[in-house]
Amino acid sequence: xxxxxxxxxxxxxxxxxxxxxxxxxxxxxxxxxxxxxxxxxxxxxxxxxxxxxxxxxxxxxxxxxxxxxxxxxxxxxxxxxxxxxxxxxxxxxxxxxxxxxxxxxxxxxxx
Amino acid sequence: xxxxxxxxxxxxxxxxxxxxxxxxxxxxxxxxxxxxxxxxxxxxxxxxxxxxxxxxxxxxxxxxxxxxxxxxxxxxxxxxxxxxxxxxxxxxxxxxxxxxxxxxxxxxxxx
Numbered sequence: 378x379x380x381x382x383x384x385x386x387x388x389x390x391x392x393x394x395x396x397x398x399x400x401x402x403x404x405x406x407x408x409x410x411x412x413x414x415x416x417x418x419x420x421x422x423x424x425x426x427x428x429x430x431x432x433x434x435x436x437x438x439x440x441x442x443x444x445x446x447x448x449x450x451x452x453x454x455x456x457x458x459x460x461x462x463x464x465x466x467x468x469x470x471x472x473x474x475x476x477x478x479x480x481x482x483x484x485x486x487x488x
Numbered sequence: 489x490x491x492x493x494x495x496x497x498x499x500x501x502x503x504x505x506x507x508x509x510x511x512x513x514x515x516x517x518x519x520x521x522x523x524x525x526x527x528x529x530x531x532x533x534x535x536x537x538x539x540x541x542x543x544x545x546x547x548x549x550x551x552x553x554x555x556x557x558x559x560x561x562x563x564x565x566x567x568x569x570x571x572x573x574x575x576x577x578x579x580x581x582x583x584x585x586x587x588x589x590x591x592x593x594x595x596x597x598x599x
Contacts, residue, residue, distance in 0.1 A: 409585065420593045423587045426587060464531075480529065
């Protein structure tokens with residue numbers, strides 16, 4: 378089993394819809410979780426850190442479910458500009474410096 | 489804003505050449521990372537450094553070396569480039585236990 382798993386997609390979603398995707402992780406002791414966004418042929422950019430209590434930033438909501446070992450990202454009122462690949466990141470308990478990256482979920486927002 | 493700058497966006501090198509990829513960050517971050525990203529595989533860590541002159545191997549260090557003589561600069565060296573090192577190379581920096589910020593990436597083609 379991969380340490381961090383994501384559905385590769387693509388998720389094809391009409392503009393204005395709500396979309397959610399999950400990311401599962403294997404190490405129950407992991408403490409830090411992040412969502413990044415990556416546009417085609419560009420570098421990943423930090424979208425949100427994920428906190429135990431869940432957190433919201435505008436149209437984006439991130440949740441952590443420790444019992445089932447997954448994090449989720451919800452996008453409301455999706456925009457064409459939300460089309461990107463979303464990467465899930467979890468810290469490695471083997472090293473304080475290493476992060477384990479999911480391969481990403483591709484999201485395509487259609488007009 | 490954090491700025492991580494990689495020396496080249498695109499690079500074409502011949503098999504057997506020694507290749508230097510340079511990365512500079514301006515936020516006095518302790519941690520610096522080199523990743524490569526290939527389609528369907530996600531980000532894979534090559535090397536990271538948590539202090540000047542300190543380096544640790546990541547998941548795929550074979551064929552690569554690094555140098556960190558100054559805090560702001562982290563160099564990746566391909567000792568003898570091979571075609572299987574054709575990839576997108578991403579440099580990142582972060583404070584301890586925080587999400588990393590990425591440079592714009594270097595798309596390296598080895599012919």
